[in-house]
Amino acid sequence: MFFFRPPHKGRVSNLEIFSMAVEALWSNKLRTVLTMLGVIIGITSVIAITSIGQGVQKGVEQQISALGTDVLQVRAGAARSGNIRQGLGSSSTLTWEDAQAIASQAPSANVVSAYLQQNTQLVYGGENTSTTVYGTDLNYPEARNTFPEQGRFFDQEELDIAKQVVVLAPTVQESLFATGVNPIGKNIRIQGEAYQVIGVMEAKGFQGPRDRDDAVYIPLTTMSARIVGNNALTGVSVSGIYVQNSNQEALNAAQFQVTNLLRQRHNIYPPEEDDFSIRNQAELISTLSSVLGLLTLMVVAIAGISLLVGGIGIANIMLVSVVERTREIGIRKAVGATSSAILTQFLTESIFISIVGGAIGIFSGVAIAIIASIVFEFPLVISVLSAIAGVGLSFLVGLLAGVIPAKNAAKLDPITALRSD
Structure with a gap:
């Protein structure tokens, strides 16, 4: 009460x-x-x-910022099989020579790197894993803000002679090698051929649903000659090109310059569609x-x-x-x-x-x-x-x-x- x-x-x-x-x-x-x-x-x-x-x-x-907000990603066009349109990068519409032209002729481009990618199986001893193999040039680490934590990246000589060397990302290292084992100097097999491990990249984590650390890197020339085996008529075919700018404010200028340059090189005139696409990292974040x-x-x-x-x-x-x-x-x-x-x-x-x-x-x-x-x-x-x-x-x-x-x-x-x- x-x-x-x-x-x-x-x-x-x-x-x-x-x-x-x-x-x-x-x-x-x-x-x-x-x-x-x-x-x-x-x-x-x-x-x-x-x-x-x-x-x-x-x-x-x-x-996304860890990979650079001042980066443009240029992707090759999509191939068609019958009436089915495949994903971007599946057609040989971009070349290594396009990347070199961007580096020399686009004033806003600070660092340019071409890459060629394909999913394949890697084997070491009794272990194997399916991952993405990236064939890249020497500018890739700087363009993607991703550097070796152990060992080193390949050099100009190894790129020129298409040497069979490989740099692992952390997820692949964990899949193929036991804890505490140093992979540097070991040989792994990619499509049945031996590649010497010369480095391990720093961890970058996930970008959306994709694990950025589930990959390996080999010279672009090696990738083109030994794994992909298809070149464009005008040069070495690539899946895409990364264009890093001096700052985020220069992205729009760089995108305009790269678009016009590639249209000229590919003989594309209005109202024809571009045979490439450009993705702006800053726009992606927004x-x-x-x-x-x-x-x-x-x-x-x-x-x-x-x-x-x-x-x-x-x-x-x-x-x-x-x-x-x-x-x-x-x-x-x-x-x-x-x-x-x-x-x-x-x-x-x-x-x-x-x-x-x-x-x-x-x-x-x-x-x-x-x-x-x-x-x-x-x-x-x-x-x-x-x-x-x-x-x-x-x-x-x-x-x-x-x-x-x-x-x-x-x-x-x-x-x-x-x-x-």
């Missing part, structure tokens, strides 16, 4: 109203906890989803950030619905509470409590439930975000704005949810309330 303190001089202080509200909630602990649950789930969802979404977005940006931002916003909106449901739950429970406490309200009014004091107490109870539930929700949301960032290995981003919004939403939900029940309680006639069972 709830006990009332006698009013002082016909007026109850705000502190006494707050104390009575807390006592009323404490006397019905289970109902209070269940009422808070909707707010807790809503705020937890908003905080956790916002933090996880921003963390994933930042992680993707970091992965697009991915926009998409991830929209997805995060959508899921946060869904989480906001659960917060709305929590507010409806508070209103429902408080309305029931008014009916259950009708006699109690009558006694308070009989001993001098004003309608304003009754209104304030019920509003205080509703807001208190929301604020405490919101605080628990913020703590839970932050905890979930921390755990997710550790498990899935993306940067931890805790949005202070989300936490402030969570507190504000909690207060607003409690205030709005408590208005009608509080008004109903304040309007009760004391004689009618005292007669109720």
